[in-house]
Amino acid sequence: MKQKWLVLGVLALGFSLLINISSSHAQKSPKTMTLLYSNNINGEIEPCPT
Amino acid sequence: MKDLRESEKGILVLDSGDLLFKRFSNPTPENELKGISEKAYLIIESLNLIGYDAIGIGEDDLTLGKDFLMEISKKANFPFLSSNLFDEASGNTLFRSSIIKEVNGLRIGIFSLLSSEFFTGPFDPRKKGLMIRPPIEVAQEMVKELKPKTDLILLLSHLGYVKDIEVAQTVPGIHIIIGGHTGINLPYPPVIKNIVILQTTSRGMFIGRLDLLFNNNEPIFYNSATKISLENNLSQINQRLNSKETPEAEKAQWRKSKEETERTLTQLRGKNQFTNHIIPLQDQMKEDPNIKTWVDAYKAKFQKTEIPPVPK
16 A cells, blocks of 8 residues: 555656646747738739839 | 748738728729629638738728628638727627737737728718727727737737827837838837837738747837847947057947947847848749639739729
């Protein structure tokens, strides 16, 4: 019985360590986002010379 | 755009209005009605294919009236947005007043405003059956509604550049304004009260790309070009300081400049930043085969009846 609890305890500790490592890793990489935007296309369907 | 949409995560594709029709001429010539109507459908189909996330409404999008616009919106895979455009009879907003999109774990609130000043008067046919509420008042309401639910608030504005500045000065809580109507390229976007104002020129000559980098949760951004400029300055200052030709008295001045530049660079460390690019959509750009087929078919059917558009 004692052995079973010990194994469970080790597993729980390992699992929580894994979560901590992965979340701290995620915090390190900053979030990014890209906006592509258009306005006043005015019904143009062909490339307009710039 | 389609390629980028497919290759990268965390992208929003948006338009701030005056999308479907060329500049309004009253009345629209009878022989153009069928052609411009079909072209509007072609544009919506193309935007579906590109993967637009939302569009705002411009006054010229109402060229064929509110019923046409409501009908065509049903063909879009993305929402038409307008927060201050109301159906006069029912008192309801014509389209959804806002949406919240989740991008890379960020909740982005998007709403849209149209100016009543761009209509030619109370009898402008585009305005028939519509009521337009004051944009600043509505912007304040939208921010109040979206703020608790979002990380970033974005306005698709069809108010014109001058009004965009007024909104930035008077409505705190918005973070990015994608402007329209004026049709000016803003390669170095103004940041007013921490609100980034964007816009490109008209007739689809350019598309804008804004990349945001979040180093913290505070939605305040500085232009990455500022940092590059400061770093270049610092390198030039160091050259002067290391040069034997620079007199000692002058070096003292350069040392002060160096301290100041380094201080500013330290202040920018850890802050959120943006990079903006205005990309020309030239002939050389790869065309989508589906869209090309649709455009060619349209041209074969209608182009002879069209009058060249009047530059804005």
